[in-house]
Amino acid sequence: MAVNLPLPIPEKLTAVSGIELGHAEAGIRKANRKDVLVMKLANTATVAGVFTKNRFCAAPVQLCKEHLGALKADAPIRALVINTGNANAGTGEAGLANAQETCNALAKLLDCAPTQILPFSTGVILEPLPVDRLVAGLPQAIENLQEDNWYNAAQSIMTTDTQPKAASRQVVINGQTITLTGISKGAGMIKPNMATMLGFLAFDAKVAQPVLEKLTRDVADRSFNCITIDGDTSTNDSFIVVATGTAGVEVASTDTPEYAALYAAVLGLSQELAQMIVRDGEGATKFMTVTIEEGKDAEECRKIGYSIAHSPLVKTAFFASDPNLGRILAAIGYAGVEDLDVSKINLYLDDVWVAKNGGRNPDYQEADGQRVMKQSEITIRVKLGRGKADATIWTCDLSHEYVSINADYRS
Amino acid sequence: MAVNLPLPIPEKLTAVSGIELGHAEAGIRKANRKDVLVMKLANTATVAGVFTKNRFCAAPVQLCKEHLGALKADAPIRALVINTGNANAGTGEAGLANAQETCNALAKLLDCAPTQILPFSTGVILEPLPVDRLVAGLPQAIENLQEDNWYNAAQSIMTTDTQPKAASRQVVINGQTITLTGISKGAGMIKPNMATMLGFLAFDAKVAQPVLEKLTRDVADRSFNCITIDGDTSTNDSFIVVATGTAGVEVASTDTPEYAALYAAVLGLSQELAQMIVRDGEGATKFMTVTIEEGKDAEECRKIGYSIAHSPLVKTAFFASDPNLGRILAAIGYAGVEDLDVSKINLYLDDVWVAKNGGRNPDYQEADGQRVMKQSEITIRVKLGRGKADATIWTCDLSHEYVSINADYRS
Structure with a gap:
């Protein structure tokens, strides 16, 4: 896979x-x-x-x-x-x-x-x-x-x-x-x-x-x-x-x-x-590039990037090609950046502007999110609106196959 | 489930x-x-x-x-x-x-x-x-x-x-x-x-x-x-x-x-x-109690407990009833407790003493681990050997069903 x-x-x-x-x-x-x-x-x-x-x-x-x-x-x-x-x-x-x-x-x-x-x-x-x-x-x-x-x-x-x-x-x-x-x-x-x-x-x-x-x-x-x-x-x-x-x-x-x-x-x-x-991630069907921009420092960008990249809910949504993109906002929110002002956050999926100033972009159409989610390579781009630092994390989705591989690894 | x-x-x-x-x-x-x-x-x-x-x-x-x-x-x-x-x-x-x-x-x-x-x-x-x-x-x-x-x-x-x-x-x-x-x-x-x-x-x-x-x-x-x-x-x-x-x-x-x-x-x-x-955890087939004892403070006990409880590799091993218990040691090791002396760590699965002083307990038999892993309720007990604090975390395993539920949640 x-x-x-x-x-x-x-x-x-x-x-x-x-x-x-x-x-x-x-x-x-x-x-x-x-x-x-x-x-x-x-x-x-x-x-x-x-x-x-x-x-x-x-x-x-x-x-x-x-x-x-x-x-x-x-x-x-x-x-x-x-x-x-x-x-x-x-x-x-x-x-x-x-x-x-x-x-x-x-x-x-x-x-x-x-x-x-x-x-x-x-x-x-x-x-x-x-x-x-x-x-x-x-x-x-x-x-x-x-x-x-x-x-x-x-x-x-x-x-x-x-x-x-x-x-x-x-x-x-x-x-x-x-x-x-x-x-x-x-x-x-x-x-x-x-x-x-x-x-x-x-x-x-x-x-x-x-x-x-x-x-x-x-x-x-x-x-x-x-x-x-x-x-x-x-x-x-x-x-x-x-x-x-x-x-x-x-x-x-x-x-x-x-x-x-x-x-x-x-x-x-x-x-x-x-x-x-x-x-070649175990069970991977999608390759995701998570880019966090406009952070105060690279450390907080990495924190948020990993929070998204580790979220089982984000990863399963990508596996399903389901633009259930609120899960990305949730992962940004619990990344542990204490003074994060979510009203300044913008979220893009490839070229599609999904969330604007912390809420759903009024111009966002689910069909556009769906189109990107079907691709095998997807960029999640988050603009934090609080500085000039950035970081990029690469990850994959979470599939049934991941569970199968790791339930069977020793056998 | x-x-x-x-x-x-x-x-x-x-x-x-x-x-x-x-x-x-x-x-x-x-x-x-x-x-x-x-x-x-x-x-x-x-x-x-x-x-x-x-x-x-x-x-x-x-x-x-x-x-x-x-x-x-x-x-x-x-x-x-x-x-x-x-x-x-x-x-x-x-x-x-x-x-x-x-x-x-x-x-x-x-x-x-x-x-x-x-x-x-x-x-x-x-x-x-x-x-x-x-x-x-x-x-x-x-x-x-x-x-x-x-x-x-x-x-x-x-x-x-x-x-x-x-x-x-x-x-x-x-x-x-x-x-x-x-x-x-x-x-x-x-x-x-x-x-x-x-x-x-x-x-x-x-x-x-x-x-x-x-x-x-x-x-x-x-x-x-x-x-x-x-x-x-x-x-x-x-x-x-x-x-x-x-x-x-x-x-x-x-x-x-x-x-x-x-x-x-x-x-x-x-x-x-x-x-x-x-x-009732999504797709859960096992209920796990993770108890961390002998920590310096409750905070580090919780950190290690969550590290084990969040590990997809630990969770899939439990789903498979596979006593691949080194994954628990790995999760303890990356929990972020900087001065942890692993040579003092003891690991138990219910009544079975799995790891002794940071290594495999010489008396540990895989059949004993296997017996406990087949149960639907399991206690993972870690003794850190560095203090008197403790913490308990409850979690479940990670199954195919979890992926299915979260890939389908909105549909």
């Missing part, structure tokens, strides 16, 4: 020099399924990440933060390892030991220190990670390592996703072509901070560590942190950006034209990958 | 002296349906209310607040008027004028001032109230006025409710029997502040205005403000307590044994009425 989600074409996913990808079928949860991915990085690479704010963050997330937090120049991150089928979350000390064992095993195979490995897991929470099967699958993944393997990589990190999510693009900086490729996964338990379950993006420019960290945070705030499917923030969400440093272009600081060009390219690709998650 | 929701038996709903109820079929939205209710009060009555915090609060809610805020001793509230089929919300100035016109018309019929009337509406938002039909129905409602008419009253305020919600009880204070009867409605767009769409409760003791106001606020915080179905706070939520003052018992201050006895009775009845709303 994905909404206008392009199936990635393997030949169009461009290899990024300095990063090799290898997949394996380790039987973590089910047999005959790609469920382990290793990404091996050139020793020129820098890596930055943004992680879930869930207090029950998974054991691998804890190790990722630890390894990235104690980075040394002479011991860069050399590989990422991702498993599906088990989140290794809510698993206590044993879970941490299992994540550590995964790092140890891969480090041994790649001849580096365990702190140079970043581990990731996704899947069911509160169940012990079958670390023996995971470790046993690593040699197969290493055998498969190659730069031109992004399609298999995208497949290897899927859980309830209906199809792999991947995209590539290029940008010319100082006359030199920089290649960017990324993959993402996730279709439920999706909420800001972090919104994705997993997103990995690599490019071949060289970027200093602090610069890459700022770029990653800023991009996340305008891409993976702007999507929501069901308001559930996962324990495992991670967004990782890798600069392999093999292309001969260097971005040394944030106030350069090179940075601006790179930022725009990374942001564009990240938004594309993030929106793919929404387009 | 209501969960153990008792059908009220008309003969068991006890009349409360000093309050008469009259219903009408005014054709507000559909023909041949009780959709208007008038509650006429003795001139000895005091009235207090708690209302939605939604900024888009409906026109009648605005008038209710105005009338209760400017109460004068010689001009008490004389009547309540409720219509279903239209919320008169998101209707701007015209909506306010229509609510005012309703008060004017009823005041004329009852020979009092319009400020002595409290108006309520529930139904679709953003559509003009057909005030002419409402006003035309008032004489019929007045003709039907009688004290022993609570069952019809409960029917008259239904929208997507599958059955009327009403209950009575009695309490003896100073040797005298006080009778309490209440009705409630609501089955979706249900979230704390206020959690109910509409709740009305009356008893025949005499209570001074400031005492009744405190009693109403305190009771709401432990009943109607502790339930959630879908996290959507309505524009029209109202909870009203009427003390008719006809029984010869007076409660003059809050620090008396009389107050304690009355408070316990009102709270018990209010919790019963509030839980009925959850039991």
